[in-house]
Amino acid sequence: MQLGCATSSLTFSHEKIMIISLKRDPWESDITIFFPTYDKARNALALALSPVVRALVDPDGALRDIRDLDSISFSDWFMSKGGTRASIQRMWDPVAYALGFIDCDNISARCMLTIFALFATKTEASLLRMLKACDVPGIKRLVPPQWRELDFFDNIYKLVGVPVVTVQLRYNGWVTELKDLERSRQLRQAAGLDNLLYTPDADFSCFADLALASPEDYYLEGQGSLLQCVLTPGDPYMPLPNDEIIKRVAKQVLALFPSSQGLEITWSSVVKIGQSLYREGPGKDPFRPDQKTPVKNFFLAGSYTKQDYIDSMEGATLSGRQASAYICDAGEDLVTLRKKLAAAESMALAGAAL
Secondary structure, eight states, X not given: OOOSEEEEEEEETTEEEEEEEEOSSTTOOSOOOOSOHHHHHHHHHHHXXXXXXXXXXXXXXXXXXXXXXXXXXXXXXXXXXXXXXXXXXXXXXXXXXHHHSSOTTTSBHXXXXXXXXXXXXOTTGXXXXXXXXXXXXXXXXXXOGGGGGSHHHHGGGGOOBOOEEEEEEEESSOTTOOSOHHHHHOOSSOOSOOSOEEOSSSSEEEEEEHHHHSHHHHOOTTOOXXXXXXXXXOGGGTTSXXXXXXXXXXXXXXXXXXXXXXXXXXXXXXXXXXXXXXXXXXXXXXXXXXXXXXXXXXXXXXXXXXXXXXXXXXXXXXXXXXXXXXXXXXXXXXXXXXXXXXXXXXXXXHHHHO
């Protein structure tokens, strides 16, 4: 018997989105799909009318169509295709919060549909490796004030970061093990949902048990679940003390997984970021800078720069590749510049020796 919550899933190629929802009847058995048939049909119709279908045969053409949808919100686009407000609130808002830390009314259709198109066509989308690159707050600190006279650099200041709070809770058992109470209490073997999870019924719309999802880094022998919960929007939580945040999150975890009643939190962590990803609202895409700038031999890399992905580590990787291509194209100029710098340094050393 499955106690306390319902699960539903949506699959794009090999990427699965699993939704965790509060059950109306906590004693209802097995898996409950909480969308009525009508909403499922409307969801299917909206996606069938989207550029995602074109992406299966013409990925580049689909991405061009998706870029043209940056001026409207995902809610406006989805409902214009027959989608329902209930579907937005119960399924798509949690996904939007996970992607951009804002809801479907405030996230651009471009951002959401970009993800769907890439999930549908690239089975290795989640295997892209992380690249260290500058974020929006970082580049704003680095750009000299006088460069803001150029629209290219001034536009970056129109990109504003979203606050986010990430909470980690370590338990002495397995919180997401729903079918076997005894198994959820033992610590010999990890148990539960090995998946990235979403929910419309908690302030952390996106979460996972890292001990299951990334055991090489987070599973500890003799210990249980390590839930990582991303609070979005993070604004209401930013001024709260960490103890209060942990208390609220733990209460919501228990509401989602009543079978975890009696498990204790053995360790916790709260990380607050005042500006994380930039707010990918409608109309913001034109302000994203190219990797090649108007300043000779000055290049940008970071997920906020222009590339066919969202503000994420995958986007940072793609931006790095594009920046590398520009740098290679400028190879002769950079070699000449290096020679000039070396000559200037040699002259400075010679002058100092005199």
